[in-house]
Amino acid sequence: MSAPESRRINIPATELLAPASAPTWQPDPVAAELLAFLKTRLAEDRRIVDGVHSPVIQPRHQIGIGGGTTVLVPLHRFIAxxxxxxxxxVKYEAALSQVLxxxxxxxxHGNAQVAAVAYLDALRVHALEYDTHLNYKEQWRP
Known part of the structure; x- marks a missing residue:
């Protein structure tokens, strides 16, 4: 049984793909700086991890000092x-690429845009680990 003629909607496929208006979304202007900062910090941390040759001698990595107490985590957790x-x-960069x-x-592009914003928010949270670093910028704070 076919739908009544009055209920059918015939929209050309080209109209379904056409934007309703000019694109207004732009990537966060500080995202590139935040990513560069995080990539640099992660590379520094990787160099530290690479310097740990024997997990028997150095099974834990210092991640901070709080109230005079050194905080240690198992090396495998730090690497993870x-x-x-x-x-x-990587996921942020892929989502941003899809949006653009x-x-x-x-x-x-709504789904990819939501994903890019969510991944960037997560990266802002991860950057808090380095908020005492000289190059950390307050505008990155979530």
Missing amino acids: HLDAVEAVI RALEMGWP
Whole structure:
């Protein structure tokens, strides 16, 4: 049974892909600086980890000092953390690339935009680990 003629909607595919208006979304202007900062800090942390040759001698990595107490975590957890932050960077860059390509082509981009914003928010939180660093900028604070 077919739908009544009055209920059918015939929209050309080109109209479905066309943007309703000019693109207004732009990437966060400080995102590039934040990513460069995080990538540099992560590379520094990786060099520290690479210098630890024997987990028997140095099974933990110092991640901070709080109230005069040194905070230590197992090396494998620290490496997993670095891997996780790097994965979020990769996911942010992929989502941003999708958004920019979609804008260029006039395609819908809402899901990728939401993902890019969420990944960037997560990176802002991760950057808090380095908020006492000389190059940390307060505008990155979530």
